Amino acid sequence: MPNKGLNDPHIHIFNDTAYVYASHDKSIKNRKFIMEDWWVWSSPDLVNWTKRSVLNPKDTYIGQDFTRCWATDVAYRSGKYYWYFSEGNQQTGVVVGDTPVGPWKDPLGKPLLTSELTPTDEYDMAVFEDNGEHYIIFGVWDYYIAKLNYDMISLAEKPRKIIINNPRGPYNQDGKNLEKPTDDKPFVHKYNGNYYLSWGCFYAMSDNLYGPYDYKDSVIKQESFAKGYDAPTWPNGFLQGRHGSFFEWNNQWYYTYCDISQTGNRYFRDTFISYVHYKENGEMATIRVDGVGVANYKANQKIEAEDFFKAEGIKKQESNNGFVIKTIDNKSYLNYTNVTDIENKSKLIIKAKADKGAKFSIKILKDSLNGELIGFKTFLTKNSIDKFSDVTLNLRKLNQTENIYLIIEQLTNNQLKIDSFSFSK
Template identity: 30%
Template sequence: MKRIMLISALLVYATILHAQQKKDVIKSGNPIFPGWYADPEGIIFNNTYWIYPTYSAPYDKQVFLDAFSSPDLIQWTKHNRIMDTAAIKWAKRAVWAPAIVEKENKYYLFFGANDIQSDKEPGGIGVAVADHPAGPFKDHLGKPLVDKFRNGAQPIDQFVFKDSTGQYYLIYGGWRHCNIAQLNDDFTGFIPFEDGTTFKEITPEGYVEGPFMFIRNGKYYFMWSEGGWTGPNYSVAYAIADSPFGPFKRIGKILQQDPKIATGAGHHSVIHSPGADQWYMVYHRRPLTETDRNARVTCIDRMYFDGNGLIKPVIITNDGVEKNKLK
């Protein structure tokens, strides 16, 4: 009898302990911060998570960028107007899809502006620079870095990729075309490739916009957005290659809507927690209660790989991710 009572008591204790542990698990929730924000670039600087999104609004109101920082993916601090068109004289509207890198204690913010529809219009991809990840960012060139359509690619949706060799590349493009170009040391221009070309097209099947690249176990993972950004079927697909130049053969979708959670899940980035095989996808989506095309929020969920190195479909959630304080 005593033995039965002891087992029963232990089971009750275990149940209470499990419930307490579940209660102690803190999650970010989705969206991770309030406001209409899209196209988030997630990155780690100085043991702090940073997210740089597009302010999601009508084009003429997209004249600034905010940033958000967190020590643990749970508590986020807003940094207002880290860059605006007052500091970028050639940029007038449609400031989109920031991408940022740190080099030699300077922070370089790449952005698209003006949503140009032809080579006759001023605008394209610009670069701003600051001494701190929260800015203030000032124009690095006084003009766009890319101001023309190359290989059919609209100069928007820029991503800066640092290869294992230390070389930085600009990967960009809308209108279903994607280019890669080799940046020079001070990010004021490009270094031509050995064949004399400057912009190489690496467009995979299904590509629309929003490129992103990272390396894992020596392989180059190239990701992009498919579908229309205003619709429910916006999504993310990917490919794997042995080089940043591909060839990239589409493997499949890894992020898309869940009609029970949200629609239009796309235009993402990836954060890799240092020292662990722990990966996060930061992306935007449209709440089920919203129909306006600019009603987009920034969210985060875990990203996992299978035993063959393929990316498992990301499960979008309302809970978000657990606390992960950087050391």
């Protein structure tokens, strides 16, 4: 959604639809942060988005026009959706609705998190669900966490400070800035038993939600950027201002975050989405920042297998040059949506590897798992286990843009690894 000013994105999946709850920079002419309302947009595929809901501060306890409608997050419980919002950098309120897009009511008529609650500022919250319980995390430089009551509009406990060992941040890249060790906009997600506390593109890990957390890394590095996406950026460099969230959908993980490389104005931000891949030690690999985005594929370029939109029966695996996918069930599939410039392609070339003597079948379908068959091949691997080789499938005539499914069947109960694939004439 270029040039809309949608920023501070939190994406959640409800009813197999992606919803982004976000702040809204008013104009590309802004010379300071002017944010007059909050937005909800939705998408069936992370590519095509529709604005669904606007929350005006007049319809909350704020009760008047307001230009500091800062970051938000949402949670679902027992048929209700709870949308939390920042009153500038001071307090946090909440509205509730019966659908992911409202209509919204302010059930408290006052802030949920008040400015005197903790030594930090009570804004830029995240809400995290774990084992049926919900927690709210908030603050700047130091973060606090508290369990929410079942009503989702009151605290079940006094907020606790989260300890982060050896933190870094956009203002503290060498670890020496004790006054500003992290940033604002905390977020928490969980993967494979580990808790990840992030602030922008920096993150720490713990085996306990309450911490302590050990700082690990930033998911954005200089090598992240495609040409034309590394500048312009914030006064403290490309690591600053990357407010956002991590989310999972269809067995794929993503990071959505703020960017100003295309607007050139730090007060009128875009939202980007990148794939997230986890290393064997649980740390996150460096992401890619480009104009292709996610769930979008170009048939004139190599497509990395791990960058799927949907998948079942597969697992990502760290490799020498990044990541590959491997089959873990006798039948599995990979889905790549919005494959463009494909109408003149007649071959699909897959970089694959398996044990010598393993036998597989691969079907290529359009639009769904029961869609039209456009390619098929059964093959026996003849190469050594350590070598990726080309597996070529002939394709039937295609349209300019297609939704492609790869159906893989292990005929000899051996795993197949796929590094990437490409199309040719």
